[in-house]
Amino acid sequence: MSTATARLCATSSVIVTCGTGGVGKTSCAAALGLVAARQGRRAVVLTIDPARRLADAIGLGGTVANEPVRVECDAPGELWVAMLDVQATFDGLVTSTARDPQQARRVLDNPFYRGLSQSLSGTRDYMAAERLHTLANDPRFDLVIVDTPPTRSALDFLESPERLARFLQHPVVRLLVAQGRGGLRIAGAAMQPVVRAIGKVVGSDALSGAVSFLQSFDGMEVQFRERALAVAALLRGDGTSFTVVVSPAADAVTEADWFVNELRRLGIDLRLVMENRVPPVFGEGVAAVFPGLVAESEAAEAVLAGFRNRTLGVHPDARVTRAAEAASDIHDMAGITRLADELSAG
Ligand SMILES: Nc1ncnc2c1ncn2[C@@H]1O[C@H](COP(=O)(O)OP(=O)(O)OP(=O)(O)O)[C@@H](O)[C@H]1O
Ligand SMILES: [Mg+2]
Numbered sequence: 481m482s483t484a485t486a487r488l489c490a491t492s493s494v495i496v497t498c499g500t501g502g503v504g505k506t507s508c509a510a511a512l513g514l515v516a517a518r519q520g521r522r523a524v525v526l527t528i529d530p531a532r533r534l535a536d537a538i539g540l541g542g543t544v545a546n547e548p549v550r551v552e553c554d555a556p557g558e559l560w561v562a563m564l565d566v567q568a569t570f571d572g573l574v575t576s577t578a579r580d581p582q583q584a585r586r587v588l589d590n591p592f593y594r595g596l597s598q599s600l601s602g603t604r605d606y607m608a609a610e611r612l613h614t615l616a617n618d619p620r621f622d623l624v625i626v627d628t629p630p631t632r633s634a635l636d637f638l639e640s641p642e643r644l645a646r647f648l649q650h651p652v653v654r655l656l657v658a659q660g661r662g663g664l665r666i667a668g669a670a671m672q673p674v675v676r677a678i679g680k681v682v683g684s685d686a687l688s689g690a691v692s693f694l695q696s697f698d699g700m701e702v703q704f705r706e707r708a709l710a711v712a713a714l715l716r717g718d719g720t721s722f723t724v725v726v727s728p729a730a731d732a733v734t735e736a737d738w739f740v741n742e743l744r745r746l747g748i749d750l751r752l753v754m755e756n757r758v759p760p761v762f763g764e765g766v767a768a769v770f771p772g773l774v775a776e777s778e779a780a781e782a783v784l785a786g787f788r789n790r791t792l793g794v795h796p797d798a799r800v801t802r803a804a805e806a807a808s809d810i811h812d813m814a815g816i817t818r819l820a821d822e823l824s825a826g
Contacts, residue, residue: 635746644704760804
């Protein structure tokens, strides 16, 4: 079996699925994981979508959390699932980059730090990328499949490591960290504009917390920055494959066009398009009795053909696969298995 989907699952170390709400990103992410597991690979599907669809889709209910959970499947490899927990990921990053447990404690106990994961949307983006990096380097797994949230901002996590690296290089941040190192107090008149600038970003209530937070970094910022650059390199690396899931609805196609162009703008190649929820094609017998079904199927084909042409114009090497709209929702391994079969068929 060497279809485009099979090859992608066999050779990638990271697969990212993009697409708008309801097209079947989560289901397709799980199906790709199963394809890889059937090849003998150990795949983990990471959902950064706060909705718990992945857990529901494979019948795990509320048991999926930050730590990967193994899912029973009929394959020589392994299928695991995990859900991004921003706070747990951030805590793990602090603990692993701190010089010693005392420094980790100082940062973790800082009230500003505690509020950071809720207050800044950029934190969530970066932690998604950070979590991906950790799982990609986890010896338990050969492949990480990322199921992104159904919004355009889903791709923000791609740029977040560079943004964090730039932030840590910012003169104000470096000054504050250096001050913390020297044990100096922020009181001098020279510091006032700096403090005001930070206050504008984090709000005056959080200001003293932000300042002491950065001061407690003391060396960690270097580790953070190196880490962010490693995460950025992983996302841009050859082993990372980007896919778009699309269904034949007007809004889904509009959003998919946007993802296709955004990937180009970011200089990232799209490897695979998964056309999902495609209405089945009927033979002549059905056409005679239900002309409406045929018209629906033809309209879907026309919409998808247009999308395919535009996509191949922008990403000439992208491959296309598809799966039909099943008679019922996908809510268990049997449904994921059917989807995996279709996506990896010729
Ligand atoms: N090929 C298919 N046939 C029938 N139902 C499908 C198919 N693919 C997905 N579904 C159903 O469509 C719904 C949305 O699927 P899924 O949750 O995978 O999409 P999503 O893109 O991840 O959605 P969201 O953006 O809301 O997270 C689910 O109820 C799922 O069971
Ligand atoms: Mg989803």
